[in-house]
Amino acid sequence: MTDHTQTDAEPQLEGRERPPLVMAEPRERNPEEVQSNPLGLVFIFGLFAMLWFWAGPSYFFVVLGLVIMIFLHELGHFMTARWTGMKVTQFFLFMGPRIWSFHRNGVEYGVRSLPIGAFVRIIGMHNLDPVEDPADEPKAYMNKSYPRRMLVITAGSMMHFVQAILLFLVVTLAIGVDDENQWSIGQISRLETGETPAVEAGLQPGDTIVAIDATESTNWEVLVDYIQDRPGEEVALTVLSPDGSTEVRTTTLATVPDREDGSDNGFLGVSPTFEHRTSFLYAFELFGDTFWQALTSIPQFLSPSTFGDLATLMFEGQADVSVTDDEANRPISVVGAVRIAGEPDVDIAQPIVLLAILNIFIGLINLLPLLPLDGGHAAIATYERLRSRRDKPYHMDVAKLLPLTYAVVMVLAFLFISTVYLDIVRPISR
Numbered sequence: 001m002t003d004h005t006q007t008d009a010e011p012q013l014e015g016r017e018r019p020p021l022v023m024a025e026p027r028e029r030n031p032e033e034v035q036s037n038p039l040g041l042v043f044i045f046g047l048f049a050m051l052w053f054w055a056g057p058s059y060f061f062v063v064l065g066l067v068i069m070i071f072l073h074e075l076g077h078f079m080t081a082r083w084t085g086m087k088v089t090q091f092f093l094f095m096g097p098r099i100w101s102f103h104r105n106g107v108e109y110g111v112r113s114l115p116i117g118a119f120v121r122i123i124g125m126h127n128l129d130p131v132e133d134p135a136d137e138p139k140a141y142m143n144k145s146y147p148r149r150m151l152v153i154t155a156g157s158m159m160h161f162v163q164a165i166l167l168f169l170v171v172t173l174a175i176g177v178d179d180e181n182q183w184s185i186g187q188i189s190r191l192e193t194g195e196t197p198a199v200e201a202g203l204q205p206g207d208t209i210v211a212i213d214a215t216e217s218t219n220w221e222v223l224v225d226y227i228q229d230r231p232g233e234e235v236a237l238t239v240l241s242p243d244g245s246t247e248v249r250t251t252t253l254a255t256v257p258d259r260e261d262g263s264d265n266g267f268l269g270v271s272p273t274f275e276h277r278t279s280f281l282y283a284f285e286l287f288g289d290t291f292w293q294a295l296t297s298i299p300q301f302l303s304p305s306t307f308g309d310l311a312t313l314m315f316e317g318q319a320d321v322s323v324t325d326d327e328a329n330r331p332i333s334v335v336g337a338v339r340i341a342g343e344p345d346v347d348i349a350q351p352i353v354l355l356a357i358l359n360i361f362i363g364l365i366n367l368l369p370l371l372p373l374d375g376g377h378a379a380i381a382t383y384e385r386l387r388s389r390r391d392k393p394y395h396m397d398v399a400k401l402l403p404l405t406y407a408v409v410m411v412l413a414f415l416f417i418s419t420v421y422l423d424i425v426r427p428i429s430r
Contacts, residue, residue, distance in 0.1 A: 028089050028108065028121070040100030044111060058351070059342035065355045066334060067093070069362075070118045072163060076155035077120040084148040087139035090121035122152070125377065126398040142395060146385040153377045160363030164290070167356035168283040175349045177286065178274035180220045185209070185270045196269025201237060201251035203270060210246070211238035220272050231255035231266040287360070294361045298368075301331060302411075310418040313426060321428045328428050331415065336423035343429065371398070371405040 052060040071093055081088050092101070094112040101110025124131045124140020131140050141149060171177055185198075185207045203209075209217050213236055217223035227235075234252045241247070253266040300306065309330060321327050332340075337358060341351035369379035380396055387394035 073156040076159035080155040149381040157363040160359040164356040164359040171352045172283040176278040182275035197251040198269035206242040208240040228265040231264040333419035
C-alpha cells in the first residue's frame with residue numbers, strides 16, 4: 001500500500017504469519033512445482049462414468065448441471081477480475097488437495113479433490129492477505145476502485161441469475177411449463193360415501209374457481225391450502241364458466257383424514273388442468289416470481305426455528321418423506337436436490353426448473369453481507385468507500401470481523417451437515 005493510505009490495521013503481518021483459517025487464501029505453487037498428472041483427471045472422469053452407469057443418466061445430468069453452475073460462478077469472478085486489471089493466480093474447480101493442475105500465463109488452473117465448491121484466487125483481498133511483491137500492489141483487489149471491486153465480487157451471483165434466466169428460457173421455449181396461475185377444472189372426482197362438494201355445487205370441467213369466500217384463488221396452491229384448512233365448513237365459490245359468465249355457488253366441504261398424520265382435511269373434489277405456456281416473456285416472469293419468493297424466504301430459511309427443526313429431525317431416525325409432507329418444506333442439500341430432480345419418472349422440465357431455482361437461491365445467499373460470503377466483501381468495499389477521502393483511501397481491519405466470520409462459518413457448516421444427513425436418512429421423494 002502507498003504511504004498516503006489510511007488504515008486501522010497493521011501495514012504488514014509480522015513475520016508473514018499465516019492468516020486465520022477462515023480468511024486464509026490457498027497456497028500458491030511455482031510453475032516448476034506443478035505436475036500435470038493425467039491420472040487425476042482419469043479419476044474424475046471415472047467418477048462421472050460410475051454415476052452414469054450406477055445411478056442413470058438423470059442423476060448424471062443433474063450433477064453435471066451443478067458442476068457447470070459452480071464453474072460459471074467462478075468464471076464470473078475470473079473474467080471480471082482480469083478485465084478490471086486485478087491479478088488472478090489460481091482458478092480451481094472443487095476444494096481440498098490438488099489432484100491435477102497446470103500453469104498458463106501466470107495462472108494455475110486445476111481440479112481439487114473435494115467436490116464442495118470452487119475458487120478463484122485474487123491477490124490482496126484484504127489486509128490479512130498482504131501482497132508479497134510490491135510491484136503487484138496496483139493489481140490487488142483492495143487497491144482497485146469501488147466500482148471495479150463491486151463488479152468483481154458480485155459477478156458470481158450475477159452469473160447465477162443469468163444461468164437461471166437461460167434455464168427458464170430453455171424450459172419455456174423448448175418444453176413449456178404449466179402455469180399454476182392459469183388453470184381450469186379438469187376432472188370432478190367422486191367419494192365412496194357419496195357425491196363430492198364439487199358435484200353438489202354443480203361444478204363442471206372447464207370451470208375456473210376465481211375466488212373462494214373473499215380469497216382470490218387464481219393460484220392452484222392457494223386454493224388447495226384454503227380448502228384443506230376448512231374441513232366441514234361452508235364456502236362460497238365464485239365460478240367462471242367457459243362461456244365467460246360468473247356465478248357464486250355455496251357448498252360444504254367434505255372431511256377426509258390426512259394419510260400421513262391422521263388429521264382432518266377439507267375436500268372439494270376437483271383436479272386442475274394447467275395452461276401450458278411456451279412464451280419468451282414467461283421465462284422472465286418465472287424468473288421474477290422465483291427471485292421474489294427466494295428473497296422473501298431467506299429470513300425463514302435462516303431463522304432459529306429452522307435450525308431447531310433440523311436439529312430435531314436429526315434425532316428422529318430414518319424415514320421416507322414425500323414431497324406432500326410438511327417436512328418436505330425443510331431446507332435440502334445438493335444431495336436432496338439431485339435425488340428429487342434425478343428421479344426417473346420426473347418430467348424433464350422439473351430438473352431444469354430446479355436448477356434454475358437453486359441458482360437464484362444460491363446467488364441470493366451468496367450476497368448476504370457476511371464474511372466469508374461474497375456479500376461480506378461487497379459490504380466491506382462499500383464501508384471503505386464511505387470512509388475514504390480522495391487523498392486518503394481507507395482500508396478496514398478485517399481481523400475485527402473474525403468472531404462474526406467464525407459464527408457464519410459454523411452456521412453454514414451446520415446447514416451443510418444437517419441437510420446432507422437428513423437427505424440421506426430421511427430422503428424426500430415423489
